[in-house]
Amino acid sequence: MSATRLKSLGKLAVLIGLPVAFVVGLFGAGVYVGHGHRTTILSFERDWLGLDVKVPGEPSKPPSDTAKPEPPKPEPPKPEPTATPEPAKPEPTTTPDPTPKPVEAPPKPVETPPPPAAGLPVAVAEPAPLPPELQARLGEPLKLRVKVVVDEEVFDRRSDWIDYAERHVRWASQVLLRELGVELELRGVVAWPTAWSSGQVAFADLERVGSDGADLVLGLGGRNIRTPVQAGPTTATHHATAAIAFSSDPTSPAPHLRSLLRAVTQAMGSDPVAADADPIAFSAEERRILLERKHLPFTAEVVEDAPPQPADEAALQGEN
Amino acid sequence: MAWFIGWVGVPSLVFGGIFGGGVLVGAHYPDGWIAWAVTGLAGLLGG
Numbered sequence: 001m002s003a004t005r006l007k008s009l010g011k012l013a014v015l016i017g018l019p020v021a022f023v024v025g026l027f028g029a030g031v032y033v034g035h036g037h038r039t040t041i042l043s044f045e046r047d048w049l050g051l052d053v054k055v056p057g058e059p060s061k062p063p064s065d066t067a068k069p070e071p072p073k074p075e076p077p078k079p080e081p082t083a084t085p086e087p088a089k090p091e092p093t094t095t096p097d098p099t100p101k102p103v104e105a106p107p108k109p110v111e112t113p114p115p116p117a118a119g120l121p122v123a124v125a126e127p128a129p130l131p132p133e134l135q136a137r138l139g140e141p142l143k144l145r146v147k148v149v150v151d152e153e154v155f156d157r158r159s160d161w162i163d164y165a166e167r168h169v170r171w172a173s174q175v176l177l178r179e180l181g182v183e184l185e186l187r188g189v190v191a192w193p194t195a196w197s198s199g200q201v202a203f204a205d206l207e208r209v210g211s212d213g214a215d216l217v218l219g220l221g222g223r224n225i226r227t228p229v230q231a232g233p234t235t236a237t238h239h240a241t242a243a244i245a246f247s248s249d250p251t252s253p254a255p256h257l258r259s260l261l262r263a264v265t266q267a268m269g270s271d272p273v274a275a276d277a278d279p280i281a282f283s284a285e286e287r288r289i290l291l292e293r294k295h296l297p298f299t300a301e302v303v304e305d306a307p308p309q310p311a312d313e314a315a316l317q318g319e320n
Numbered sequence: 321m322a323w324f325i326g327w328v329g330v331p332s333l334v335f336g337g338i339f340g341g342g343v344l345v346g347a348h349y350p351d352g353w354i355a356w357a358v359t360g361l362a363g364l365l366g367g
């Protein structure tokens with residue numbers, strides 16, 4: 001091919017390629033901005049344009065509900081004590097009924113597990129019936145305070161990483177409430193500046209993260225890593241204080257749910273959830289172990305260089 | 321006036337529309353392949 005022809009082709013490529021590259025680059029910049037400010041844009045569309053869109057992180061409620069003091073704050077990683085104590089009551093009764101009826105309101109001491117959770121994005125098997133002694137254990141409420149640490153992989157991929165963590169904790173709490181009577185209370189979500197390449201690396205970093213009053217520090221790693229051990233060491237008298245959950249199928253609507261359930265249950269001393277079973281199910285024997293260990297404290301394992309002293313145990317008890 | 325419309329107004333509309341289209345795609349389809357490709361490329365360039 002002659003130099004003249006090459007020169008002509010080069011000019012043609014520049015003549016056509018530059019405008020195309022400019023347009024594609026401009027569109028890509030728009031996608032990048034839209035992806036990063038998704039919450040703001042969707043809120044603007046809903047509030048100012050009146051469009052029917054779902055803002056991530058906010059439950060879809062009818063506009064008649066006012067006085068909801070929950071401003072969206074996705075950027076600063078502040079501890080947000082999001083508790084979910086109330087069951088869903090979609091009927092805001094404003095008209096006084098002459099015959100008040102106790103409609104579907106369960107009494108405070110929950111003796112039976114709540115109805116099957118319909119809000120889960122993946123299939124979870126119904127909990128198996130329990131013998132009476134374990135049924136009583138199931139009814140004993142336990143609120144587990146968790147703090148979530150996301151690694152750089154999750155932070156980069158998810159612009160709504162705080163909402164992402166909150167959703168997964170909420171879903172895991174629903175499952176654990178049904179299976180074990182354990183409710184997860186999210187105390188805070190923070191981002192860690194490195195991507196975890198293994199469970200060991202993650203645990204080393206989680207040890208450096210303060211618990212801020214949480215019972216369990218949970219790490220969410222963005223890489224698809226299969227690790228058999230997902231929690232710190234447990235003993236016959238203590239649960240672990242740290243656990244790690246790596247991502248599974250990124251196309252799943254809940255990539256971290258299975259590993260999060262495994263992490264929490266391993267921190268409590270057992271591993272009832274199979275790595276690959278679909279739907280997610282708790283094995284009966286492991287579930288029994290967890291119910292028996294349910295009320296053990298979440299404290300770090302004490303390295304015993306000297307004989308244990310009563311003062312150390314008292315200090316550990318005081319932390320709980 | 322004609323000059324302003326021709327050299328400022330119309331190009332702004334066109335380029336603004338292209339950019340705004342990207343914003344809408346990025347906001348409404350955050351898990352789509354376009355957003356994945358753009359964020360991946362931005363990650364490579366931005367570090």
